[in-house]
Amino acid sequence: MRALALGSLIGALMCLSNLYVGLKTGLAFPAALIACVVGLGAQGALMKLSSSLFGPRLSLQETSAMQSAASSAGYSTGGTIVTASVGYLLLSGHHPPLWALLLWTLLGSALGVVLALPLQRAFIRREPLPFPSGLAAASVARSLHAGDESGRRGARALGAGALGAGLLAFARDGLQWLPAALALPGALLGVPLESLSFALDLTLVPLGTGALVGLRVGTSLLLGSLVCFGALAPWLLGRGMIAQPGFFGVLEWSMWPGAALVTSASFTHLALQRGLLRRTLGALFGSRPSGDSQPDAAEVPRSWFLAATAVLSLGLVAVGTVTFEIPWPLGVLGVLLSFALAAVACRATGETDITPTGPLGQLAQLVFGVLLPGNTVANAMASSLSGNIASSSADLLTDVKAGYLLGVPPRQTFLAQLWGCLVGSALIVPVFFLLVPDTSAISETRFPAPAGFFVAGVARVLSTGLGSLSEAARWGALIGGLAGVVLVLLERFAPEPVRRFVPSPIALGLAFALPASVSLSIFLGSLAAALLARWRPVLADAATVPLASGLIAGESLVSLLALLFSASS
Template structure:
């Protein structure tokens, strides 16, 4: 089948956009859907690269992509169908998440921090072409992993994938379709269609869809689509330009983005200042109140308690903000312990259930047939073969990804960096870890990619001992596969609930990942020319996490007294993760209030300014959703948050006009001189 045949297969035969849920004749993989998805994805790519280099946290933004795509489609002569909109958000997500998948927010900055005297190798700074080659080596492995995993976790096990379910519910509301049939033990209620006489609540969250118990003064959703269509663009534009204007003002007068919270002395010596950025607030709205609360609890413990303890006891004698000898570098190790234990404990039930499932399949009578002579497993699939991704494509794609990926990694890093057989082992390990990550994401809406990457680092400390470069690269390969397979599985869940073609989504994923290689690499090159990375503006905190673990596995040395605190916090958050995992799997309503270990650890990695503004966004999200959100208002808040976040990325690189008022020494110019 040629490319033209593939394209023709998914073109619509008519312009009717008033379709029913699951209508197989509706338009799906069309040129306008791909172009809109790429445009949105490029914006998300810049935004995720920006925030990822600042905080180590990126957002999938599937809900936001669907909303923005819907608004754009209203300007077209023939608006997008629901299935086309799913292709839009699938393409946008594949394009926007490449900064994490290809390691631009962690792996590549970590390689640039290598020290020849300490690590035995000089810093590695990839050229634009080498960065393209590295991205190509890891960009498609997770995409080809998704189709075979889809049938198991979505069709047979019916895992929740809350963000994917939320996006499906939102798309159904926007297109006035019947609500998707959400089955399985993890069924949740979110956006719903109701009659005027049947009031209900609408609850949205970028992380989870939770049931709202308060039922008084609730309004129906029949007018949601028209309201978003009429008011959405105006809301998105004013929020975008308000955020952009504030960002530009902050770059010209950086004191406004480094306000001392408790006096200039604490701001200068202990880094306690505040950045009143609307983009940070918008990201907090998207992250949700429970996550931002966990992050700020970590910020308080790390920066208000542990930092002074390490400083005054002489365990971290350097400047507080120094990642090598200062308190910030000292608490980094505790953050690493929390991340690892939280991720590993959260994965244990998934590993156990996966092993039990494999054992049950091996010991059960797999030859039992239905009356029609077809096995029950075969009849579980809801799509026809022409709408699925053929397994021959999957096998060839995985094989080509591993072979060409190994060759490209060898060409970029050389034989001394990581041996080809070790790269192949890294891909194999990444495939196994991706299955665990997808299952964890499907049940909890959290993809523990950081913990999975650390598992790969632990394995490669034994496979290629003493080789820091190989250790970091192997972790990056595993993280890329797990992150892509997980995020794309959320999209496939959305498509499954709304009757979209998995093959059309697969095309969108491939195109989005391919284009994002160029966009992400170019954006990263622009950032490295304009800023020091890691540096004051872009500290790239996860780069230090990658490098610190690699160094620990190589030399076994820790900063003074940090081991005791690592053990204590590791054990504590192992227990917390066990409680949170049990509560989440049993659908306990209080599960979301148990602190997230990963978010808590992120609070250690970033200075207080990054966390406080996001907490403000989280509080706004919680108050608005529980007190004021009724139908269209909840969707309106997502539009506002999207405008706030997108308004920041395009203003990067603007110079500093004045350092007036920066007496505490925290403005951009003072830091970069």
């Protein structure tokens, strides 16, 4: 109970901060790591005030519950608000009823938690994907709890990374001494590199992420960025096939091939693992495999999954029909599509630590744009129906990964995550109504809300059907989809000497939706970690994950405080 109480408090603060940051920038902070660091630090400070009242120290199992609740409240509920809810406001000119948006946010995030249950066996226990943020959160928890030399060494690496990143973030975001990035000089095919988002990023979160995801993913992101922003974008701009330069101008085209590549690769990978999916569904609907030593009490009962899926799905369909003009058969289709996209999101997050919520939401928008031509409001809300559910699923598996490494039962993580959905939804919706009372609050000076503007723009483009897509977007989606299938087949069936050089299709596609500066920083982080592992393997084993975790946590926390201070002043 005390873990859930502390997680609720930390999650509430993170929920408000991510709402503000999302409306300002369209980005979200890595919730799992922040929750772990802030929660343990807050309890340590409280114990110094009164060890009898706030002690004893949280155990690893309590830490996992606290982190899961805070992460769910701070992250899983925000996708609907900063994307589809802003899009709804821009398209209709008014807010939906508060009760409807509250239910839509709560039911969507909770269904994402529930739909992740059959996927956790596939992506964590049968095929253990890294889930870098989950790995980092487990490392942070161990480093802060361990009393041996290894733990102290990891804690020192974590502290050094957090201190260095925090100081840099304070100088950049607090004192305004440094810019966020330094634009690179030069041009490609007559287009300035700055307009193609090529810059030297002065943030350390991407560097830490690169150290965690590894060199293959980092190199694939760099390759995808060079192909998209270094070759295709300037070529298309020169021929007038992209309306305007700049990252968001290019993104109007690049998100289509990127989303098609990520989605086709993910589904092809799943299709090639028929035995894995059969075992996954068998574990859910049939008997538990005999080789699985996890006790039944640690799992979420099958009856819980079936009942929760039915109730939450019916609730979403009802709210969508009554409030958002989504016919109930298409609401059911949206829920079914959400399950498929959740599998894609979980795999992408597990491999790269980047959840493709935007591309997957736009894929849902594309489907509803065909089925509901002219209904822009339903189109916008469809993106949240699938995108937010997929995001919640990936967030749950990140927490499950951390808990699994710490020996925590999946049932505990599931319950803590559901509690966080309730806390976050109850807070974020009323605050959103207060911060953004009408469309006048959505402006360049107050809340640019780029993600919401993009959802509304795509809804308008798709309101007349697929024919409204540009020729470049249609060709890009076709080629991206084929490339995803081919790369996965090469990963699986090519000879070993060739397979080593096949890029990660997930990372390659995600690079089409990220600024080139971010992909470059992630690559540099992965390269530094690889060189350290080669030259100093013992040091790399002890320090790489804690140091990378410190970079991410330190910069995120200080940047968050700087943004909140500037907002209040």
